[in-house]
Amino acid sequence: MSGFLVDGRAVPLQVEATGEAAVAAYLADTPPPLAIRHAWGAVDVPADVVAQGEGAITAFVDAAAREALQQQLADGGATATVAVEDALLAAAAEGDA
Amino acid sequence: MTAPKDILGYGALFAIEASYGGGVVLADATHGLGHLVDLPEVNIDYAHPGDRSGRTGGNAARTRRVAKSGRFGEFTLPVEAACPGVAYSATRFPSVHNLLRALGLGVTTVTTGGSESHTYAPTAFGVARASGALRVYKHGQRFDAVGVLGATLVIEAESGEVPRWTVTLRGIMSSGPVDITLPVITYGGANREAELALPPKFEAGLVQIGTWTPLRVQSFRHTLELNLTPRRLDNSTGAHGGFTPGIREVSTEVTVEAGPLASLDPYQLEASQTVLTAFQLQVGSTQYNRWRIGAPTLQTAQIREVEDAADGNTAMWALTIDHFPSTPTANDEISYVFN
Numbered sequence: 241m242s243g244f245l246v247d248g249r250a251v252p253l254q255v256e257a258t259g260e261a262a263v264a265a266y267l268a269d270t271p272p273p274l275a276i277r278h279a280w281g282a283v284d285v286p287a288d289v290v291a292q293g294e295g296a297i298t299a300f301v302d303a304a305a306r307e308a309l310q311q312q313l314a315d316g317g318a319t320a321t322v323a324v325e326d327a328l329l330a331a332a333a334e335g336d337a
Numbered sequence: 338m339t340a341p342k343d344i345l346g347y348g349a350l351f352a353i354e355a356s357y358g359g360g361v362v363l364a365d366a367t368h369g370l371g372h373l374v375d376l377p378e379v380n381i382d383y384a385h386p387g388d389r390s391g392r393t394g395g396n397a398a399r400t401r402r403v404a405k406s407g408r409f410g411e412f413t414l415p416v417e418a419a420c421p422g423v424a425y426s427a428t429r430f431p432s433v434h435n436l437l438r439a440l441g442l443g444v445t446t447v448t449t450g451g452s453e454s455h456t457y458a459p460t461a462f463g464v465a466r467a468s469g470a471l472r473v474y475k476h477g478q479r480f481d482a483v484g485v486l487g488a489t490l491v492i493e494a495e496s497g498e499v500p501r502w503t504v505t506l507r508g509i510m511s512s513g514p515v516d517i518t519l520p521v522i523t524y525g526g527a528n529r530e531a532e533l534a535l536p537p538k539f540e541a542g543l544v545q546i547g548t549w550t551p552l553r554v555q556s557f558r559h560t561l562e563l564n565l566t567p568r569r570l571d572n573s574t575g576a577h578g579g580f581t582p583g584i585r586e587v588s589t590e591v592t593v594e595a596g597p598l599a600s601l602d603p604y605q606l607e608a609s610q611t612v613l614t615a616f617q618l619q620v621g622s623t624q625y626n627r628w629r630i631g632a633p634t635l636q637t638a639q640i641r642e643v644e645d646a647a648d649g650n651t652a653m654w655a656l657t658i659d660h661f662p663s664t665p666t667a668n669d670e671i672s673y674v675f676n
Contacts (some may be wrong), residue, residue: 243443243460243467246427253465257355259367260428260528267427 247272342477346519347376349414350472351435351485358484358509358579361470368472369522371419371432371532374501377473378413379480381510384570384577407570407577408510410482412473416502418492420537420626420675421530425453431628431675432531436504438467440487441563441582442673453625454676459585459668466582471508479517482508484579488565492630493558494539500620507565509577537621537628544591545631546656547613549601551593555648557618559630561671562586587660587671588641589630591618595645595652603643603654613638616658628675637661637670 244251246267255266289300350368352361361368384407389400419432427446434455438444442457443464460466469485485508494500525533544554563585568578598604606613616638621627631638638660646653660670 243438243464244446245443246446247448251427253353253467254355256467257353257361263427 342516344376344476346477347373347473347475348519348522349373349377349474350522351439351469353435353438353467353469354483357466357468360483363470363472363481365520366523369524369532370414370416370435371524371529372417372536373414374417375415377415377475378411379473379475379514380411381480381513382409382411383407384409384567406575407567408513409567409577410480410508410510411488412471412480412482412485412506412508414504414506416504417499417536418502418620418628419531419534420621420628421528422534422626423530424450424625425455425675426528429528430455430531432534432536433502433504435469436487436490436502436506437673439469439485439506440490440504440561441466441585452676454674456675457673459670461668468579469506469508471506474517474519477516477518478514480510480514481512482506482510484509486563486565486580486582488563488580490561491558492560493556494620495556496554497538497540499536499538507580509579511576534626537623537626539620541622542619542627543617543622543629544593544619545615545617546591546593546658547601547606547615549596551596551601553594555592555594555653557589557591559589559618560587585670589616589618589638589658589660590655591658592646592648592653592655594648595654603640603656606640607643610639612661613640613658616660624676628673630673631660631671637663 243253244256246263249267249270249272251263251266255262289296349370350363350365351370352363352368354361383405385405387402387405389403391400392398393400414436416433416436421429421431423429425446426448430444434444437457441460443460445456445458447454447456466486468483471482471485473480485506487504488507489503489505491503492500493503539554539557544551544557564583565580566583567580570576571578605611614637615631617629617631619627619629638658640656641659642657644655646655662668662670
């Protein structure tokens, strides 16, 4: 556990104390949790995609969220931050399992 | 003839340690504490003052002391909080970042494009607390300490002023001061923009007390106390054992122009101790150049005391507000948000 949380990733104190280069390297090697990665889009994931596991879910959500983001920006939104839906979290958890 | 030591030059270096008391090799080029706006106070003290009990037998006098042991320092640093003016990141912070970390606050960083922020809130039990290594230059001398923890934070300002942050730290001093010529400390640079940026003023900011947003605020004074207690001496070295944080106490005094009781009845709230479910006090208004105390939600604040005051001919309320966690296990009584 750490008192330094970056986009859902806990940076160990030992890394933090080593300096910003170490922090950047650590974060580059540590992807954020699925819910954080897709906090900017809420997507219904089909059951057949869920069955394929996290990799398939990530790819599906990436594509869908990107499309939704582009649409929101096209509609004049300055930002497109939307809380991830419980269904996505549940789907991701099921996919991980 | 030797030139006198002067009190004009000063500076400080501060960095987070990997483990408590482990220290950091501090460098003037990389660890400068920006916006230190006045001479730091340094008080050297000892866990054991060397006193002996009893008296001498032959002359009715006190016994002389033995050497003092367990040297520690209490450092009071007056700083201003500045922001980078550009988007925050995992490596770009406000100027007070390390001080807030040493004050027992964890930081939650959001790097979502367009809404980057750092939120500092009390560290939960079980999470490693950050401590620091501190070097203070003053009076032509250098003072070094490790295992440095924040003891108190006071933030205060009158409207229109740049708030003054007074941070009191305590740390282990394994050695005493040494003579040194004030070095050139490097401020600013990549990801250190806040060290050179002008800090925001307390104006055009939002103050919210419950559901009420007073239009005019005369002044505020916010305090965070960690009630540090010392640990025993290190048996093997005789060095000071460092400090353990205690119960947090957070309060804010704010003097506002008195408004309609229908908007906020502080007398009733003082009597009933009904919680203010929202409290925030924002300094500055421009993104990446503003910060706020509290949060619009999740706060549990109560008015401890209300006093009638005056600002010229204008009636004011001086409110003292205490901040409490929302549940027995949450650590959400206060937050400091830079966004």
